[in-house]
Amino acid sequence: MRTIELRRVSREFRSADATVAAVSDVSVAVQPGSFTTIVGLSGCGKTTLLRLMAGLIEPTSGILHSDEGPIGIMRHTAALVFQDARLLPWLNVETNLLLALRRERLPRNEARERVSSALSSVGMFSWRSAYPRALSGGMAQRINLARALCRRQKLWLLDEPFSALDAINRRALQTELLRLWSETSPTVVLVTHDVPEAVLLSDRILTMSDGRIISDRSVGLPRPRTPTDHAFGEMVAETFATLG
Ligand SMILES: Nc1ncnc2c1ncn2[C@@H]1O[C@H](COP(=O)(O)OP(=O)(O)OP(=O)(O)O)[C@@H](O)[C@H]1O
Ligand SMILES: [Mg+2]
Structure with missing residues (x-):
């Protein structure tokens, strides 16, 4: 709050x-x-x-x-989701989200769990190993939302x-x-x-x-x-x- x-x-x-x-x-x-x-x-x-x-x-x-x-x-x-948000193209979806969590300094297991649950909540868990170029605009937007929310700000x-x-x-x-x-x-x-x-x-x-x-x-x-x-x-x- x-x-x-x-x-x-x-x-x-x-x-x-x-x-x-x-x-x-x-x-x-x-x-x-x-x-x-x-x-x-x-x-x-x-x-x-x-x-x-x-x-x-x-x-x-x-x-x-x-x-x-x-x-x-x-x-x-x-937690920011902006109109022009971009994922890093050389990292897969899961690593993009883990990178966003880096500053929280969580134990690796907990970080991975948070990322998995954020991806599941936007219906994108099965895309965790995909690279951003393989995502449609709407999929990228869902990942952007998951990336913002997994930090729990x-x-x-x-x-x-x-x-x-x-x-x-x-x-x-x-x-x-x-x-x-x-x-x-x-x-x-x-x-x-x-x-x-x-x-x-x-x-x-x-x-x-x-x-x-x-x-x-x-x-x-x-x-x-x-x-x-x-x-x-x-x-x-x-x-x-x-x-x-
Ligand atoms: N970095 C910038 N440099 C110059 N002008 C800008 C900049 N950012 C916004 N503007 C101008 O400020 C005004 C408001 O822009 P803003 O992006 O806040 O609108 P918006 O309500 O978000 O529009 P949209 O619904 O199209 O996203 C516009 O006239 C825009 O051209
Ligand atoms: Mg705008």
Whole structure:
């Protein structure tokens, strides 16, 4: 569990001929153990906001803080799944995951066990000896998720982790993500373009537009949630409406 607090955070990108305000004056506090989803149209600043929370980039102005201390001085200890995540092509799947666990300094047996259980939870255990080139986009995405989750961090920052998956696998992984979340209650911030996914998974939905948070709504529906329920459909429609 980890608290994340942003106070008046902005981030610009400057090039020779233009300045882009990717994130503008965002103030938000994410509660420990909560599941927050960020939605918004392409280019509205979602990935930039997540990279700021991870301490991968510095804000142009404003303050980011967590119960671990200030964010932005060094990379934050979080499980990260980014849109452009890559596995090392010269290592097989299992070794890629073991490498991610190296910093935990676990006994070898325990590390292998964690990797096996993470691979099983995303349905990729039988692919443990495969090399990344043999994986489809959706398979690589499942491995990326397993790689992030096997470290058992208290903060998960997930940027469209299911975007390359077919509907069946997407549904299975959503369920699995919820199961893992309820087991250890990490703080989760997930970016998605899929509004029903946001309603299915999260406690709170933030809508971004032009670098700002323009809507902040809690999802009061009891879990497990059923997409065919009337209240679920209403929440989906209301969230779509915030996208403009
Ligand atoms: N490293 C960078 N250098 C310059 N501009 C950037 C950089 N990263 C992001 N931007 C710009 O900042 C804005 C927000 O980008 P960001 O990647 O955060 O959007 P996004 O909401 O994640 O979009 P998508 O849904 O397409 O992934 C865009 O205008 C983008 O061009
Ligand atoms: Mg993005």
